[in-house]
Amino acid sequence: MRLWWVELRRLFGRRFTRLALLLLIGLVAAMVVSAGYGSRKTSENDLARAEQAAAQERSDQRARCETAHAGGAATPQRDRSAAPSPTVPASASASAAPRVSATPRTTATPSTSATPRTTATPSTSASAGARALATPTPASTATGSGTAPVGSLEPPLPGEFDGVDCATITYPTATDMMDHRTFSFRDEMPARAAFLAALLALVGYLVGASYVGAEWQHGTMAGLLLWEPRRVKVYVAKLFALFAGLIAVGVTTYAVGFAAHWAVADLLGDAGGVTRGLQGSLGLVVVRGIALALAIAACGFAIAYAVRLSAAALGAAIAYIVGAEIGLRVLTQESQRWLLTENITAWLNRGTKIYLSDCDSTGRCTEKILDLTMWQGGAYVGGLALVLAVVAAIVFARRDVT
């Protein structure tokens, strides 16, 4: 009881810990800056312009769609004498971004394409506006006659509008046509919170390793054991001190991180839509993120403790990244299931999918999806930390301290 408190004080008295905390503060600050950078609130003007642009784009698409259905694929081709061949799909991807994404969207039925969009108000109003604008546009009249104005549009690709009811094209929306970035707390914070967990884990690993490694390297462990000879107690006290420190730092970092991001969103972006549900899920990200940081920190702590060298933890990390994350991934796809990155991702993102392509000898490949659930990922990372921590404790309890 007393011991872990002393250890906690020593932990925060260390220069390395303080440096690591400074690094953490710097990284969080960088995240906040990146959130605010180039972001601005959407004004009435912006919205009107975006809505108009979106409506224009939709009607263009409809015109192209109708051209395609009219079997006029050949007609526009003579107008685009400069372009070599329309069969190359690259020409589509080279054009404006909304159009590219429009391709898969338009094939979907209206109800499906609406699903991710329903929460966004602008799109609804935009499609309403689009309907109003639909009839009198020059483009639609031009389509009927099949004359010159069609030439200003890109010709439809073969099969692009197959099976699409041209009247149901409701994409893009005003949000897609915004000419500036708006940081949205609601949309971006969950991913940023998960990233923060990774930062905490990194700091925890380094601090955990250096904190006990330095004790061995300075030779102070023997001195401490003259005051508390129960080695398991010493070990547990140190681990608890590390955990307590990391929890305190983690909670503070998250609190400051959320507050700063919310402030940025409030000032320069969109701070709306922070519902109970979002708060709850962010809270869970915090819990999972701190739990992850503890597990990773325990790994660094255990390695440095058992080997009696801070650098051992660093070496182990590098060896793991080169050997497993790169080497194994290249050698066998199946092994991805056992990589830390995948399991950590699963834990933080409530599950992840691993795409495996299963190729036979003839070169034919079938894609296989491997589902890694949150609990599988968590159990894997937690189990690894537990095993390392227990092994290190046993090594410490048995080995001579000279």
Add this chain to the structure above:
Amino acid sequence: MAAAATRLGSRDTVPASSTTAPAIEIQGLRKTFRRGLGARHVALDGLDLVVEPGRVHGFLGPNGSGKTTTIRALLGLVRADEGTMRLFGHQVPEALPDVIRHIGAVVESPQFFPHFSGRRNLRLLAQTAGVKRRRVDEVLEIVGLHDRAKDAVKAYSLGMRQRLAIAATLLKEPSLLILDEPNNGLDPAGIREVRDLMRGLADGGVTVLLSSHILAEVQQVCDSVSIVSRGRHVVTGPVAEVLAAGASGDVRVRVEDAEYAATVLTEAGLPVRRDGELLIVSDVADPSWITQVLARRRLFVSELTPIGADLESVFLDLTGTTPVPGRSGQVGEPFAAGLGAPPRTDGKPPPPPRHATAGPAETPQRREADNDGQDRA
């Protein structure tokens, strides 16, 4: 340091299981270190040691003879392979958690966190054992580090670190103080202060185990000594007795007419050597007999000094490490004085040169002066 030492009586109770239990009791301690692949090294080979409470006990032995290893085993830092150890009657390492708060120890150049100040290092230790904060400043005062307590330990000199280490052992107000080469790096004042400190503590009932190579120091401060060699016990006893065991029985005589006196003494059957103005008479059981013999020839003795062996020569003799001119003795090599044993390679030491508990009865040169009273005049 010395003045403050008197304030340092042992803590309320000596944690002895029985009042007569020795402070330290070690029997048959063995420890083999494994080095690398399969290589073994016997550091302790059945070592015995008994330290009675309330004394300053010297723990001597050549380099690598296993003193530090013994102390580490006693304090639970090293796991012994065999043997029993007791501190105040409590079996260790099992009972170590209970007795450790009565034991202060400096084990071979102790280390501190270099970036923390001396005071902070001590405070961290004090807190682990619930020692009062005030005590930290007290012990810093005792070892003379009070003014430098705010400095980072990495800025300390060797002797200052050593003083800090001694301060750390005093934090607990120990009943047993184990000092492994505490004089390492200390200046003359520091050495004397540590000596006075040890004496003061011992007078207050604290047991001190002192491992040191400064034999003059040991001879001055210790009540009793143990000498070990190659992981085995060689001799234990009060300093005077150990010295007597090694005493040569030589007597230095100063007399006006040395030439004549030498003849007289030779005639009396005593081996005599000239040493400048002086005579060295060997194998004398009772020096007063020399005065008698000479006085009968009207030769009057102006100085008569028995030449006592000093601890150094006893040590060198008993551990077989007396340097031989023209040959460098190797660490761990027995009988450097050329007693015939070849350097060992098998990892098992031969029996130590002498294995004895010293006492007056064993003084080898004691001989009955059978020609008492004879006079050739």
